[in-house]
Amino acid sequence: MPTATDPQLAAFVAxxxxxxxxxxxxxxxxxxxxxxxxxxxxxxAPLLDADDAPLGLRELARAAGVSAPTATRxxxxxxxRGTVTRERAADDRRAVRIALTADxxxxxxxxxxxxxxxxxxxxxxxxxxxxxxxxxxxARLAAAYEEIDA
Amino acid sequence: MPTATDPQLAAFVAxxxxxxxxxxxxxxxxxxxxxxxxxxxxxxAPLLDADDAPLGLRELARAAGVSAPTATRxxxxxxxRGTVTRERAADDRRAVRIALTADxxxxxxxxxxxxxxxxxxxxxxxxxxxxxxxxxxxARLAAAYEEIDA
DNA sequence: TATTGTTATACTCTATAACTATA
DNA sequence: TATAGTTATAGAGTATAACAATA
Numbered sequence: 001m002p003t004a005t006d007p008q009l010a011a012f013v014a015x016x017x018x019x020x021x022x023x024x025x026x027x028x029x030x031x032x033x034x035x036x037x038x039x040x041x042x043x044x045a046p047l048l049d050a051d052d053a054p055l056g057l058r059e060l061a062r063a064a065g066v067s068a069p070t071a072t073r074x075x076x077x078x079x080x081r082g083t084v085t086r087e088r089a090a091d092d093r094r095a096v097r098i099a100l101t102a103d104x105x106x107x108x109x110x111x112x113x114x115x116x117x118x119x120x121x122x123x124x125x126x127x128x129x130x131x132x133x134x135x136x137x138x139a140r141l142a143a144a145y146e147e148i149d150a
Numbered sequence: 151m152p153t154a155t156d157p158q159l160a161a162f163v164a165x166x167x168x169x170x171x172x173x174x175x176x177x178x179x180x181x182x183x184x185x186x187x188x189x190x191x192x193x194x195a196p197l198l199d200a201d202d203a204p205l206g207l208r209e210l211a212r213a214a215g216v217s218a219p220t221a222t223r224x225x226x227x228x229x230x231r232g233t234v235t236r237e238r239a240a241d242d243r244r245a246v247r248i249a250l251t252a253d254x255x256x257x258x259x260x261x262x263x264x265x266x267x268x269x270x271x272x273x274x275x276x277x278x279x280x281x282x283x284x285x286x287x288x289a290r291l292a293a294a295y296e297e298i299d300a
Numbered sequence: 301t302a303t304t305g306t307t308a309t310a311c312t313c314t315a316t317a318a319c320t321a322t323a
Numbered sequence: 324t325a326t327a328g329t330t331a332t333a334g335a336g337t338a339t340a341a342c343a344a345t346a
Contacts, residue, residue, distance in 0.1 A: 008281060008282070008285070009270060009273050011285040012269065012273050012281065012284055012285040012288070013266060013269045013270070013273075014285075014289075015284075015285045015286075015288035015289040015292065016269050016272075016288055018288070018289060018292040019288040019289075019291055019292040019295075021292070022291070022292040022293075022295035022296060023295065024215065025215060025295070026295050026298070026299070028215060029299055032338090037312070037313085039312080039313060039314095040312090056327075056328090057327075057328060057329095058326090058327065058328080065174065065175060065178060066313080066314075066315090067314075067315060067316080068327080068328065068329085069314085069315075069316085069317095069328090069329075069330080069331095070313065070314055070315070071328095072328065072329055072330085073312090073313080073314090073329095074312085074313080076329095077311090077312080089327095092322080092323075092326095092327080093321075093322055093323085093327095094320095094321065094322045094323070094326065094327040094328070095322090095326090095327055095328080096327080096328070116163060118298070119162065119163045119166050120159060120163075121294075121298050122166075122291060122294045122295065122298065123159050123162050123163075125290075125293075125294035125297055125298065126290055126291075126294060127290075130286070130287060130290050131158060131162065132158070133283045133286075133287055134162055134165075134287045134290075134291065135158070135161040135162040135164075135165045136165075136280070136283075137280060137283055137284045137287045137288075138162070138165035138166055138168070138169040138287075139164075139165040139168060139169075140275075140276055140277075140280050140284075141169055141172075141272060141276075141284065142165065142168040142169040142171070142172040143172075143275075144271075144272045144275035144276060145169075145172035145173065145175070145176050145272065146172060147275055148176070148268070148271050148272065148275065149176070149179055182315095187335070187336085189335080189336060189337095190335090206304075206305090207304075207305060207306095208303085208304065208305075216336080216337075216338090217337075217338060217339080218304080218305065218306085219305090219306075219307080219308095219337090219338075219339085219340095220336065220337055220338070221305095222305065222306060222307090223306095223335090223336080223337090224335085224336075226306095227334090227335080239304095242303095242304080242345075242346075243304095243344075243345055243346085244303065244304040244305065244343095244344060244345045244346070245303090245304055245305080245345090246304080246305070
């Protein structure tokens with residue numbers, strides 16, 4: 001297997017690895033004192049974007065990229081702690097409507113603000129030139145991911 | 151709270167989010183049929199870099215960024231499945247020496263090759279110009295992470 | 301005393317398969 | 324039959340606190 005002899009590829013791979021490791025360490029440092037875990041935030045964030053209109057369990061699961069049973073279990077815990085409410089829908093008795101409580105909304109907003117602050121701090125640490133290219137490169141990489149297994 | 155009115159910052163944040171989401175989806179797609187999970191690979195990779203010289207549990211835990219009990223539990227499972235061996239050290243009877251079996255070495259190498267192939271594919275999907283800036287940007291971002299909470 | 305590792309305990313995240321209730 | 328959700332079951336990853344053995 002002809003492996004990375006291309007120095008440009010080698011540099012890319014090394015930088016990518018460093019980036020992934022740094023991001024992982026950073027996540028570990030941020031999470032412990034947060035009210036929500038990353039997975040919980042990913043599950044609930046759509047409720048914020050939906051202007052707090054209640055959404056179905058399947059909808060949340062799909063958006064977060066987890067299975068329905070996983071979402072059920074997560075919502076179990078979040079409902080117990082008063083982060084969300086879960087009610088049977090009146091019009092379709094199979095469905096449930098999940099909504100944020102006031103506390104839940106505050107927690108999700110706080111997490112979002114925390115994420116934004118971190119990205120802002122990263123941005124601030126870049127040189128003006130790097131700032132310009134960073135957004136472009138990250139967008140291209142995201143697109144490349146999708147193309148790879150499409 | 152004065153949030154992202156800077157359009158350049160807004161673009162950066164959006165691209166960063168897209169990238170994180172794409173990477174998460176990609177990981178979910180790659181892991182199911184892999185012999186090792188990401189966490190297991192992170193724990194065992196140093197053994198490959200150490201030329202298969204046995205390492206201590208604490209050493210592996212620290213490198214992987216997990217607690218010692220977590221590493222113990224992970225090694226329990228990996229030893230049961232024949233991925234690693236765990237032996238009390240002769241010179242320091244408190245310590246254990248963890249080493250890859252032949253199967254384990256193959257699994258770690260295979261995982262590394264899988265990661266490399268994915269990065270190579272990403273690299274290939276970039277334009278020549280983006281390739282040049284990608285390595286630089288990722289390296290700068292990794293450095294920025296470290297500076298943020300240093 | 302300090303270090304290395306393990307046990308005890310407890311939670312979260314995760315999935316597949318099987319099930320219930322409703323449409 | 325198809326859809327929404329839950330339960331049953333199982334396993335990995337994670338941590339803190341308490342402990343044992345050795346240095």
